[in-house]
Amino acid sequence: MVLTPFDQLTADEKYDHFMERIEKGEKIEAEDWMPDEYRKALIRLISMHGISEIMGALPEKEWVPKAPTLHRKLAIMAKVQDEMGHGQLLLRVVEDLIQPLGKTRDHIMEDLFTKRLKFHNVFHMPAPSWGDAAIIAWLVDGAAILSQTMMLNTSYGPYGRALKRICQEESFHAKHGESLTLALASGTEKQKAMLQEALHRWWESLLTFFGPKSKQETGHTNVDIGIKYKLRTKTNEQLRQEFLTKYVPKIQLLGLSIPDEQLRFDEDTQEWRYTEPDWQKFKRIVAGDGPKSDERLALRRNSYENSQWVRDALRHFKEQASEHVG
Amino acid sequence: MQREDMVLCELLYQLADDNFILAYRGSEWLGLAPHIEEDVAFSSINQDMMGHAVMYYQLLEELGAGDVDALSHCREPESFRNAILLERKNGLGHYLENPNYDWAYTVVRHYLFSVLKQIRLESLYHSSYEPLKQAAEKISLEHYYHSMHWETWFTQLMSSTKEARHRMENAINYCWQEFDGVISLGRYGKEICDHQLIVEEEKLRNEWLKRVCTTFGEMQFSPKTSPGMESGNGRNGEHTEDLTEALEVLSEVYGGDKQAVSW
Ligand SMILES: [Fe+2]
Numbered sequence: 331m332v333l334t335p336f337d338q339l340t341a342d343e344k345y346d347h348f349m350e351r352i353e354k355g356e357k358i359e360a361e362d363w364m365p366d367e368y369r370k371a372l373i374r375l376i377s378m379h380g381i382s383e384i385m386g387a388l389p390e391k392e393w394v395p396k397a398p399t400l401h402r403k404l405a406i407m408a409k410v411q412d413e414m415g416h417g418q419l420l421l422r423v424v425e426d427l428i429q430p431l432g433k434t435r436d437h438i439m440e441d442l443f444t445k446r447l448k449f450h451n452v453f454h455m456p457a458p459s460w461g462d463a464a465i466i467a468w469l470v471d472g473a474a475i476l477s478q479t480m481m482l483n484t485s486y487g488p489y490g491r492a493l494k495r496i497c498q499e500e501s502f503h504a505k506h507g508e509s510l511t512l513a514l515a516s517g518t519e520k521q522k523a524m525l526q527e528a529l530h531r532w533w534e535s536l537l538t539f540f541g542p543k544s545k546q547e548t549g550h551t552n553v554d555i556g557i558k559y560k561l562r563t564k565t566n567e568q569l570r571q572e573f574l575t576k577y578v579p580k581i582q583l584l585g586l587s588i589p590d591e592q593l594r595f596d597e598d599t600q601e602w603r604y605t606e607p608d609w610q611k612f613k614r615i616v617a618g619d620g621p622k623s624d625e626r627l628a629l630r631r632n633s634y635e636n637s638q639w640v641r642d643a644l645r646h647f648k649e650q651a652s653e654h655v656g
Numbered sequence: 657m658q659r660e661d662m663v664l665c666e667l668l669y670q671l672a673d674d675n676f677i678l679a680y681r682g683s684e685w686l687g688l689a690p691h692i693e694e695d696v697a698f699s700s701i702n703q704d705m706m707g708h709a710v711m712y713y714q715l716l717e718e719l720g721a722g723d724v725d726a727l728s729h730c731r732e733p734e735s736f737r738n739a740i741l742l743e744r745k746n747g748l749g750h751y752l753e754n755p756n757y758d759w760a761y762t763v764v765r766h767y768l769f770s771v772l773k774q775i776r777l778e779s780l781y782h783s784s785y786e787p788l789k790q791a792a793e794k795i796s797l798e799h800y801y802h803s804m805h806w807e808t809w810f811t812q813l814m815s816s817t818k819e820a821r822h823r824m825e826n827a828i829n830y831c832w833q834e835f836d837g838v839i840s841l842g843r844y845g846k847e848i849c850d851h852q853l854i855v856e857e858e859k860l861r862n863e864w865l866k867r868v869c870t871t872f873g874e875m876q877f878s879p880k881t882s883p884g885m886e887s888g889n890g891r892n893g894e895h896t897e898d899l900t901e902a903l904e905v906l907s908e909v910y911g912g913d914k915q916a917v918s919w
C-alpha cells in the first residue's frame with residue numbers, strides 16, 4: 331500500500347484524519363492541519379479566556395494599594411501579576427492561531443475595544459470594598475479553577491500546556507482567597523458585614539459564571555462544538571453543580587447567608603436547585619453592557635493609546651538594531 | 657531611645673520609605689503598562705521593592721519603633737523620610753479614574769533611582785550595623801535585575817524615535833530638579849556617616865553622577881546643571897500633597913476598622 335502524502339488528501343479525507351486523531355485523544359499542535367471550525371472555536375475560546383484574565387486584573391488591581399497590611403499587599407500584587415501572566419500566556423497561544431489569518435495582538439486589542447471580543451461576565455461587575463477582593467479571590471477564582479481544570483485535557487496541545495501552568499498558580503489564588511475570607515469572617519462585626527455584603531453582590535454573577543444550561547435559555551451556546559472537538563469534557567450545568575457542591579457547605583460553615591431562598595440540594599435527583607438567574611441580563615453584561623463594562627474598557631483603551639508612542643519607539647529601536655546587524 | 661539608635665532609625669526610615677512609596681507608585685501602573693509583558697515584569701519589580709521596604713521596616717520593628725504594618729500605614733506624612741521625587745504621582749489623573757500616566761517619567765525616575773539604590777547598597781555592605789549589612793546583601797540579589805531592566809528601557813527609549821527622545825529629555829529635566837533630594841541623607845546625615853552606617857552624601861552624589869553621566873554620554877546627552885531639590889527635602893519630613901493622598905489610599909482599609917486585630 332502506498333501512503334498518499336497528507337497535502338494531497340481531499341478536504342474530507344483531511345477532516346476524517348483529523349477527527350480520528352481527536353477520537354484517539356491525540357494532541358493537536360499549532361502547525362498541524364485543522365478544520366476552520368476547530369481553529370475558529372479555539373480562537374474564540376482562548377482569546378476570550380486570555381482577555382478575561384487581563385480584564386480581570388482591573389477590579390482586583392483597585393485593591394492592590396489598599397490591601398490592609400504589607401503581607402496582604404504583597405499577596406494581592408502577586409496574584410494580579412499572575413493573572414496578567416495568564417493573559418500573556420494565552421494571548422501567545424492565540425497569536426499562533428491567528429497568524430495564518432494575517433492577524434496580530436493589535437487586532438485582539440482592537441476587537442476588545444469594539445466589544446467584538448467578549449470577556450467574562452464577572453469582570454463587568456463593581457468591586458466596591460475589600461470584601462469584594464476576598465470574594466473574588468475565593469469564589470471567582472474557585473469557579474475559574476473548576477472550569478480550567480476541566481479543560482486540562484483539551485485536544486489542543488498548546489492550550490493544555492498553558493492551562494497546566496495556570497492551574498498550578500490558581501491553586502495559590504484559592505488559598506489566598508480563603509485566607510482573606512477567613513480573616514474577615516472571624517473578624518469584627520464590620521469585617522463580617524463587609525464580607526457578607528460582598529457575597530450578596532457576587533452571588534448571581536457566580537451562578538451565571540459557567541454560562542446558561544442549554545440552547546433554550548439564551549438562543550445559542552458554544553458548548554456542543556467544544557465537546558465534539560474534545561476542547562472540554564463537561565457542560566456548563568455540570569460545572570455549576572460541582573461549584574455548588576464544593577462551596578455552598580463552606581459558605582454556610584462560615585455563617586454567611588446566600589441570597590437565594592430556593593437554594594437546596596435535592597436528594598431525589600442528586601442535584602442542586604436554585605432560582606434561575608436572569609439570563610437576559612447575563613447576555614447584556616457579556617455583550618458589554620454591564621455596570622463597569624464601559625469604564626474598564628475605557629481604562630484599558632486609554633492606557634493603550636497613551637502608550638502607543640512607547641510601542642512605536644520599541645519597534646523603531648528593533649528595526650534600527652536589525653539594520654545594524656544586517 | 658539612645659541618640660545612636662535614633663540616628664540609625666533615621667537612615668532606616670529613609671531606606672524603607674523610599675522603597676515603599678516607589679513600589680506603591682509602580683503598583684498603580686498595574687494593568688496599564690505599555691504592553692502585557694512589561695506589566696508582568698514591572699509588577700514583579702514592585703513586589704520585590706515592597707519586599708525590600710518590609711525588610712527595612714522589620715529592622716525598625718526590632719529596634720522597637722513599632723510593628724511593620726503600623727509603621728507603613730499609620731504614620732503621619734511629616735514623619736515619612738522618603739525623597740519627594742519618589743512620592744510624586746505617575747502623571748495626571750488618578751489610578752482609578754483616567755490615569756494619564758507618563759511612561760517616560762516612570763522609566764527615568766526608576767532608572768535614576770535604581771543607580772542610586774545600587775550605590776547605597778554597595779556602601780551598606782560595609783555598614784557598621786550588622787543587620788543592615790545582611791539586608792543589603794539580600795536586597796542586592798534582586799536589585800541587580802531591576803537595574804538591568806530600567807537601564808534597558810532607558811537606553812532604548814533614549815535612542816529611538818524623536819518623540820520618545822523628547823519625552824525622555826523632559827522627564828530627565830524634571831527628575832534632575834529634584835534628584836538631590838533622593839541623594840540627601842537629611843539633617844542627621846553627618847551623624848549617620850559618623851556612625852559608619854553608610855558613606856557620606858558627597859561620595860554618594862559623586863559616584864551617582866559618575867555612573868549616570870557615563871550612560872548619558874553614550875546617549876549623547878549631558879545635563880546642564882547639577883541635580884536640585886526644588887520641592888524640599890523629604891528626608892527632613894517635607895512632603896507634598898501627593899504623599900498625603902498616597903497614604904490615604906494605602907491605609908484606607910487598614911485604618912477603616914480600628915477594632916480589627918487581623919486582616
Ligand atoms: Fe488566572
Ligand SMILES: [Fe+2]
Pocket residue numbers: 413471474500503
Ligand atoms: Fe486566579
